Amino acid sequence: MNLKESLEKKRFVVTSEIQVPMGDEEPEHLVESLGRVKGRVDGVSIQEMELEGVVSDTIKSCSLLKANNFNAIYQTTTRDKNRYQLQKDLTQAHETGVDNLLVFTEDYRITGDSLQETMFFHVDSGKLGSVLDHLKKGMTIEGKELEARAEFLLGSGVETPWGKNMPKKGMEEMEDMINVGTGYFLTTPIFDVEQFAKFMKQVDPFKVPVIAEVMILRTAGMGKFLNRHFKSGLVPEWVIQKLAQAPDKKKASMDLFADTIKNLRDVCQGVHIITMGSADHLVDYLNAAKLR
Structure with missing residues (x-):
């Protein structure tokens, strides 16, 4: 069952993420490090990265995960890409079998297997929507016909205020992303479930699944x-x-971790786990929280 089907069936989904190999690192290590959790997570996200001039091959890594029966989630941003570059990357991702896309609207993100900050800034929903609409119709933005239509399950990040009402701007950004075709929202890290429940009531009218990010x-x-x-x-x-x-x-x-997961089960539709270290730790925490 893929991630889209799990969400549609209102299953409590579990996703995580992993650091993409850089430089001389072997991408096969991705599969090895996730071997113990195969079948226990509904998706694994890999973000685009550039460190000291070295650019990660995120799409290749997603393809490798897909080939080894993991639901790969291609994590990208629109800030430094024009429509043509975005179209090229999404088309290539689709051609390798990737059908999950994740973008963010908040200003920062803690990500990967190490303590690392990534600046995402705000998503250009107009640019993203234009490209996705064309690919879904099997056309390029230049009007050329593609060999096949490309459609993604789109996940959008949303910042969850600490004990405050969702600001008007935040609600408007969520509406913009829903209009683009967002299939689920991924929150910033959740520790206070009671406060998060208030946020969930506020965004309930959108009727879009919300996955809560949980840090180890x-x-x-x-x-x-x-x-x-x-x-x-x-x-x-x-x-x-x-x-x-x-x-x-x-x-x-x-x-x-287990208490947070237990309390979130009746509040939202899943969790996205940030390991804050080697993915080898993940299986022990899945066991502790009785996640499959």
Whole structure:
């Protein structure tokens, strides 16, 4: 069952992400690192990256995952691409069998297998919509006929305010992305499920599935680092204190994760797990939360 079918059947979906190989790294390591969770996640996202002039081959990595029976999610942005480059990348992704696309509307994102900040800025929904409309009809933006129509399940990132009402601008951005064809929204990291439930009530009229992002925090130091370098207040103080005071740090980390997942099951339609380290940790946390 692919991700689109899982969402349509209102299944509680589980997705995660992995760092794309850079430089001399072997892409086959992707498959090896995810081998223990095969069949337990509905999708794995891989983002486009450029570090010190080295550009990742994201589409090739997605194709490799697809060939090994993983639902690959091609994670991209529209900020530095014109319509022609966006069309080229999406066409190539579709030709390799990728049918999941993920874009973001918030200003920053913590991503990959390491603590890394990625600036996404706001999605140009007009540019994206134009390209997707043409590909769906089997045409290029220049009016040439394609060999096959290209249609994606589109996921859009949305920032979830901490204990505040969704600002008008945020609601308008969500509406814009729904008009483009968004099939689900992916939130920023969720720690306070009660506050998140208020957000969910506010966006319920959209009737679009929402997947909550959940971070695996293994130490109090990781929480402090995120608050200091990414966004103040991102990780609540009570979470940091629980990890700091626990005699068994790993158990405390798993308990926090499992409790968050348990409380989210009746609030939204799935979770997207940020491993904050090697994907090898993922299987233990899936077990702790009884996720398949």
